[in-house]
Amino acid sequence: MLARLLARSPSGGLSAGGLALTLVLAVAGGSAWLLTPGRFTQRTPGDDALGTPALGNFKAPHDFDVSDPDATRELRDAAAAAELPVFDWDEGAAEEAAGRIRDAFRFARDSLAGARRGPGDVRTSSRSQRSAFEARMGVRVSDADLLELADGHFAEVLEAELVVLAAHGLSGKVVLDRWRLATARERGMVARTIRGGAPQGERTIVELGPVRSLEDARADVERAAAALPASIPAPQRAALEHLAVALTRPTLVFDPAETALRQRNAADRVKPVVVHVKGGEKIVGDGEVIDKRHLLVFRGIRQQVRGRDVVLVRFGAGTLVAVLMLLLWLHSQRNVPGSRPTRKDAVLFAVAMLASAGVAAAGLAVGDALHDRFPNVSQEAFFYLVPFAVGAAVIRSVLSAEVALLFAVGSGGLVGLIAANSLFFGLHATLTSVMASGLIARTRDRAGLFKVGAAVGALGSLLALATQLFTGRGFDHALAPVLAAAVAGGVLLPVFTVGILPLVEWTFGYLTDLKLLELANLNHPALKDLIVQAPGTYHHSVIMGSLVEAAAEAIGANPLLARVCAYYHDLGKIRNPLYFSENQRTESRHEGLAPSMSALIVKRHVTDGVELARHWRLPRAVAAAIPQHHGTRLVSFFWARAKQRGYEDGGEASALDDEVFRYAGPKPQTRETALVMIADACEASARSLPEASTERLRDLVQKRINEIFSEGQLDECELTLKDLKAIAGSMVRALEAVYHVRPEYPARSAGSAPEPAVPQLQLLTGERRRP
Template identity: 35%
Template structure:
């Protein structure tokens, strides 16, 4: 224990050690959570037989399968053709104009009295060249020489047939079938067989496909079909392969996709864990990075490490399908220790960190890596906060058991609430098991806190608030020793404690430490109590001693007190304050007395050996000690006299360089002066003088 404390004292202010502690916390947290973040992988090959049922640890989209299904849906969409009604009108106009042209040519020949042989030449000039491939030259001649009434009949029949046939959808593949209908349409036309055959041929050529491929509509239809395909997802907890099932290509692809094959090394979870650890430790680094000493960080690192190790041990307990062993974790003991040794703010923050870590470590055996149990996180953070809050104003060792019971009660309430919120059909036995686990967590927290409290105090030399409160008990052997052997010193110590505590709290120093240290700072006077004025009744023994001998007796009470405190293994902070509360101040009364008797003495011989105050608490106690003695020597001091004495003593300490080795500022000294004046004015306030009762009235009464 002594070696540990010796080591801590030497590295307490080494900044590099602080970085090493932060690094250790990060690496340790990473190692603890590594099993949860590392994907559980299997050594499987195609067409192997699965030796166990494998579930997906994550929810992920199978993009390859999704794209394949989309392509299949798009391929199933048939091409879209659009009906062009204007095609029928165009072809009707075309066939009508053909016969109209023939009639016009016949009329021109008659009017101009040209040779009938010129009719063919005129027709070639007016009709597209492709039409002449539909009929032979004789057939064209026969059509040109047909009677006008036959031409008109042929025209009407052809127009009717084209209009009727092209009113329906005609694709390229259906063209011949549509043209075959012309024969039926013209079957009853009153024309000669030869002329009817010519009209049939021309009408067939007038029939063309009236639907065309609509590229835009087709692509839109395919896009809609692809959009209707839902993404193929492998859900978290979904069974990928059953025990004894063959590993098909599809199953192998799914195992590879979720990262469960050993040949698929993914570092993404580890990178995520690294970033997560940085995020978790950032408030810890911020909190302790502002402190000058490393002692609290050492303590916090030890508590945090033990808490995570306890979680790991509890994790080894087999889980059931109904409950998680995470509810057994005594998380409150970690926050209670942090609350006792460091402070409330960091305890609240730590309870949140414990809850996050615990919810990651315990995941109900679902095999889901890296997930957080919300219900367990709520349970753990509530349990941790309950332990911290209950100790807020009850920092006594005897109260830890009560804190454990309180935490157990809160755990049971939270557990019951979470169980009912899940709307699960749990039996009374299962609910009773849940409540028993919650109760055990609180009791175990109290047991671990009580068990580890003295270990931390001994190893790290910690003076906790709980330890200070125990030392302030009037039944403590040393305080009873002062009370019985030096009652005046005891009263003086109580007064100085009141002054120092108020002054320390005014500047943000440790008021409780100052109060308790004041109780013991003059313990050395119990060795020769009658030589100190507050314990003298009926005479001063220094009147019969030389100044040098009196000086030695007075100065010795510091070293005597340090020896007594060390003998009783008192905390180092209290021993240091007892040793420093006089600093190297001058024992003025005996110095001047010796100077009057001998004419020359060394001032250093009449100074306390020191050291000078090293902390704000020691400096304030040094000032309060002198102020209390000086004010007590006055019969009825006024507020002005008290203020003058307080500021003169502070000025004297500054001029004598007694405050050079502590970090107290002039602004803080002014606040200390005001606090001391307020406290002393409250003690020495003016009282009502009651009129003296005449003796005569007393006699008559």
């Protein structure tokens, strides 16, 4: 068995610290592999699989985000298209034109007034004056029109009429082409007010109102020119018309650069579309046609795998687990005095931790498969079916409560990491493990295990309900399967525990309470042989069981282990039962034997007991009570007889070899075997008391304990003086219950009424007679 290998400590083997470090690294390495993303990831279809049926069910191995460029582009295009077109609206175009006209005509009149030549010379005026006039007008003027205006001396009447004509062309909204207004009429526009050639503000115009094209505006100018007063010569009216048409321009001008800039800004404000994929989420089912979204998620999975250095990921996961394990180990070493783990304890702890992580990972995989078969049931419901508390229950069955609590914390953290970093599953595993380890310690039969499972299931369902409410899902349709799965997970706890415990007992050599209960059954074959072959020894062992059980409860030892040790401590007396006083009905078989021979025969029951314990495959902790309950004490009766005979023969008592009369040991190594030694001495002595009064029993128990203590038999166990005082008190009370003084029933007097006639049986002959 592994326990025997771990018990050996050859030179050059691992020290306690080395073993702990090795186990921590082993657990960290195994957990790192289980925590590595993509450990169960299927080979994802490539882009060429678009439009083909999926060859199997595909689920996300873990939570991740993937950008959707197509959706992002669509949203950005929509945002750009939603931007209104930007137009520059020159509301003061007519006023501006009027100002230019007045300035140009004033300049022309001043030029004519200062000229010394006649009007005919105006036709040959310098090119600079012509250019200055055109610059003030803002348009080119033909020679003919300029001559006609000069003939009219640029009169103020002509100036006023030109201002009116220009206002006809520039008033309102004038556009270059009507087709640019198609979008603006549907959704509106952004109109930037232009004054003096610079933007002065903007506003959104939804109702455009009347809008003219440039051709319509110029046509309006021509109609207005036709209505000019007849007092103005026709050539001059034509010149005014030509200038007014030239001055007419679009007052509402589309700004493509500003519109494009605003569209780009609107598109840039749209954040990239990110698809959030939850671990375990179904991507595509078997036979479903793969579309662009499926390929997008598959590309995201591949990018996640390529974008991560698996070595670094595993190193990080292993570091997390290693730190967790190291902290648990250091805490147990420094802050849990009652926890003194052996090598096999450390190995079991590590194996159980790895097994818990493996079960969690397997539970996720199985849950995925079941979710595919039953898509109406949430995936977490299948995960709640996993009995996470089994590890803590097994640990508590063989180790201390403190170690089980540390295991519950560590395994819960691992489960949370494996379950897609789920805090809720980690808490669920931790709390159910704590409850299971606390309740299973008081279990005394296998039926009690199912009560523990029911309690754990109730707690699990409560935690699942609290999680459901905390996450805001409320009482939805998925709640009932989750609660049922949590209860079922608790019910599965005793099933797995009962199946695993025997394997742990056999592999590691542990002794559980359930195994002890089997050994405490008085129908055990070894005890049945004992009652047949050595009934007195059997009775003595049963009484001792009551004594040690009471004493163990008084000092906090294991009462069940102590009682079982008492039942089997004299198992070797089956071989030669009549050589022991409790089984003798006639004269002693030691009469006529030398004391040394008698001592050898009596000591033989220890080696015979060890052989029978091996034959019946008794656990080591129980079999250890057979040699240890005598320790290295003397076979006192025959030692005293040998000394007496030595004196009678005139020899020296000191010449006797006490090793012949001394048990080989070892001394009691545990508190339970020490209790068996004390109870054996006290019960045997109590039988010889002529009157078992409380005072005599108290003196006897105190005397026997003092003898054992003074001989140093308790040096190698952990009993304290306080424990010995408690043991003495419990032993006296237990012996009083067994050897209490009974009242003497009075004999029937001569004058009393005759007894009624009843049939009397001759039990030995079977004859029946009547008085």
